[in-house]
Amino acid sequence: MSASGMDSARGRSEGRSGSGDGSFLPLTTTQHGIWLHEQLLPTNAVYSVNRAIWLYGPLDVVALRSAFEDVLHRHPVLSAVVRADPEPGLLMSRPSESAFRVVDLTGFPAGAVREHAGEMARQDLTRPFDTAAGPLVRVLLLRLSDAEHLFVLNGHHLVLDGMSVRVVARDIAAAYEQVITGRPPRPAVQAARFAEHVRTQADSAPSRAPAVDAWAEALRGLPATLDLPRDRPWPATPSYSAGSVSACIDTELVSGMRKMAVAQRVTPFTVALAAFSLVLSRYSGEERFALGTTLAGRVAAELDETVGMLANTVPLPIDMSGAPTGVDLLHRGRSAVLEALSRQDVSFAQIVEALRPERMPHRTPVFQVAIQYEDLSGEVWSLGGLRSERLRLPQELTQFELTLLVTEEADGIALSLEYRKDLFEADALDRMLRHLITVLERLVETPEAPVSVLSALPDPQRDLVLRQFNAESAAAGEHDAEQVVGQRIDRVLRRVAEAGPDRIAVVQGAEEYTYGRLWSDSRAAAAALRACGVRPGEAVGLLGIAGYEATVAMAGILVAGGHYVPLDPTFPGDRVVHMLAATGARHLVTAAGSVPAGDPGVRVHALGDLVRDGRDAAEPAPLPAGLDGDLAYVIFTSGTTGAPKAVGVPHRGVLGTVLRPGSLRHGPDDGILLHLTIAFDPTVYMLWSALLTGGRVVTLDPEATSLGRLAERISQPDVTVAGLTPAHFAVVVDHHADALRGLRRVLVGGDVLPVRQARRMLAALPGTDLVNVYGPTENSIISTASHADTWDRSASSVPIGRPVAGTSCYVLDPRMEPVPLGAAGELFVGGDRLARGYLDEPGLTAGKFLPDPFGDGPGTRMYRTGDQVRWRADGQLEFIGRMDSQVKIRGYRVELGEVEAALVEHRDVRQAVVTPWDHPTGGKRLAAYLVADGGAALDEAEVRRWLARRLPPYMVPSSLRVLDEIPLNQNQKPDRKRLPAPDSAGEYRGHRAPRTEAERTLAGIWSDVLGLDRVDIEDDFFALGGDSLLAMRVAARATEAGHRVSAHDVFSHRTVAGLAAVTAGAEPQSGPATLVPAASGPVGRAFPRSGLDPRQTGDLLRRMSAADPRITVDEVEDIHPLSPLQSGMLFHSLDDAESRGYLRQFTFETPDDLDPAALG
């Protein structure tokens, strides 16, 4: 505010100073911040400072009213109202009659009256303030009886703060006393009036510049947001509705806290600050962040008694880096608080101004989590000796995402976590509160302990995530002996074959192979291999495609005592050679006529020859029982970086997966589809889960490689279980959903399950058990499974589920300590199905297979998956992304998977892959690759606009490219290395001019308000230098021009195009009947994306109906303007009467090494 503004304000002030004299006080920067912020909120009741006090004994209501009026006169700021023009400020008014209301509840039934009074008090707290008319401070007195009253004081934060309430309480009590007794008033304490304080502050404004710089310096480099695990997705429109969980800490801990505070020369606030920071760090994974708090702002003694809004909210920088002890942390906290106090004449608004952080819709800049400390022990409501008792009312609304309230009362310390109900669940916050109390206890007992110890989970929560969530899978091994887990695969296969030699084991085209045949062929192949010199414990290569021959080859290699190395015929020859060398294989079996490139070091055997040669040979000597630690197979996995690694998996891994009771076990009545490459480990599961339980393996005719044939085969009655990759699943559901009708179970794994297709399938086939499976090869194919009956049908992702039998899942931080339920951490898997390691890679193996500190037996290991997950409260895991898929974009932590998930929510996007991209000039950016859903034409600009409304700007990819198909690697996961180069043209394609009248008007207003020559309709409001004040100007001018938008809308939509869509979309609610005047015409509907006004929309719909009466308005899903390409097509069609129009033909390019057998 300017000095001349002050002068004019002073010039206007006349008459008795400090009464309802109409004098004007410009808002302080803090008040200004509050005032601006509340314009962006659905209700200003968020800024309420309130107390509810029970008064017991004979209360003189008239005396209380006049005492309150006396206080209003004594502190004129309490009767102020807000005047917005020409500059926002407080106008001192006459106290309002309605500021003191009495409601008589004496007639209310005695049993329920107290509860009813509490309810009325709560309702009053949510009633907004009329800042222009006042009152900004009001009293509601509820009269329950002559001797029982509830006194509710509620003030707007613009004129009242916590310290002021203490003064108001004391002054009301004094005035009441005076009215009752007639004694002369006590001499007034010498206190600066609020108005004087404001003027002093304004005069010292220029000297604050160094302090502002110091703030900016202290906060620079901190993460822009502190992201706590949310229980709900971001709401489109925040409600600010508050929930809270509270606890009173016991007297022993209180006295411990106070003692330690004295010993460490810190305040109890700093102790609470340290404990809360420790908990937040555990939940967020951040070591440095900003935490908001409120400082009293009573910088001089004469301000102690001043009534008004002097408090200031400031961000405290928290630093827990470098493994400090608890004591270190307390001292760091003290310094942060002292520094904040030394600069507290700088308002939060000025700090934000200096930092200019990128703004996000509905999130406060700089900090989102706060800690508030209130000392109510000195606030006394003693009215003429009546007994008083504070009624703790939970706040109905809250400004911040999460706030810890530490309240010192006469009888102890109360902690409460106040949270936004649209983000968090009470259960989760309750756990956080327990955690906080545990951390406080540890801090008091062992302040010298390192923070990692202090912040560890409380024992019950640790037990929950380590033991209880793994209890079921751990117990699944109890019946291993009867399920013959603990043997070799070949031994179990022999038992099954001997028990039912005539049962069908493998179906291939028209051929059916019995278990008897399978076993005798396998035994023959094994004998021949032994005769050729294959030794137990030796690796034997196997080149072929999924089918009977490959099955015999696998079983034969195992019967011979070796382990098989499945290789795909489409692998390049030198890759096969390399893989054989890496496993030390000296022999290679080829199945189904596959012929490899020659390698002199390897003997090649065609399976047919082996079976023939070994037919009459003696059966190989059976291997000793119980050797389930021997390797069964070696499969190569390609990590995100580096060469493929050979993972050696023992028999135990397979049997523990397919034989233990549970949802992964199949039975003799099942027919299981085998259609993927044998080099992919789901094939191991599908094959052995059928053959070791007496079921059927159904393979595809090698010639039948089309997707249609795959679907056709699935639809046959002999198939009951199919395992599909996400890519196959999506296509099958979209084009051949009927094929799935006869299936009992569909397993989808290998990558993120496409949710939209899952929903489609479940809607069509509610009885089918759709299972999302997850697992690294290093833990025998499958580690977790989630069944559709546990899914929330509206969620945008599905969990990866619970640990399967024999697997324990741990979600750990980098120090390998469990993270809280709900928090993101790295998934480690332990249990008895782990692979032995990477063949001939001791360093790699030792770095990924770590000691399992939570395991049952001594010396057990756990595998570090590299995947980021979180526990849900129901004990299922949610996949977040690869640990290395987290990137920082302009200082913000971005999870690529989150952007991908948002993109596939777009109805025309089937699949999305997002990768980080080093932009030649723009630093690190995101590049997205999209596949259209069902042949829809994707408009990149439209997708970008759509996304910009859902994600903060730093999460919107700079490049969007539409591909026919995402290239997949050998493991059926997107092959990021083969994606085409990003395309920045979308972002910098030049000026996008307004297209509609609304856009033109809004763009004009933006240019004026922002001082720009022209505005692109896709430009971000904040990127152009907009702020909350300018947003209000835009809203005001747009409304004048007939486009009803709020500042809130400007904050949420942020582009001219987005805002124009809002104004278009808002109209039908006000009166749909007026949209289409013709009664015979289509019913009025609005299509905001069409860019058409209601009259044009109506015309268009009528013309459509006229052209083709079969088209009704209900069938019109949406109207879009033509893209330039589409306009061109239309132009050509109209131009050329002979034109047959543009028939769009879809061809799918497949990657070079795609296995045709895998596609079916």
Place this chain on the structure above:
Amino acid sequence: MTDSGDLRYLVVRNDEEQYSIWPEGRDLPAGWHAEGTSGSREECLEHIEAVWTDMRPRSLRVRMESADV
């Protein structure tokens, strides 16, 4: 995520003579013993690369060497 790059590790071994690494200063899980080497993660893994020459679990190695199966 907290940076784990500055953590120091121990080289550890279990009774099957499988090697691994473990953060220094944290209690060793049951059945694991410090092998005597400590250092950065990379230093520890390099050491393991040099000394873990037979990756078969000890019980398997003993069986294969004694019984020829």
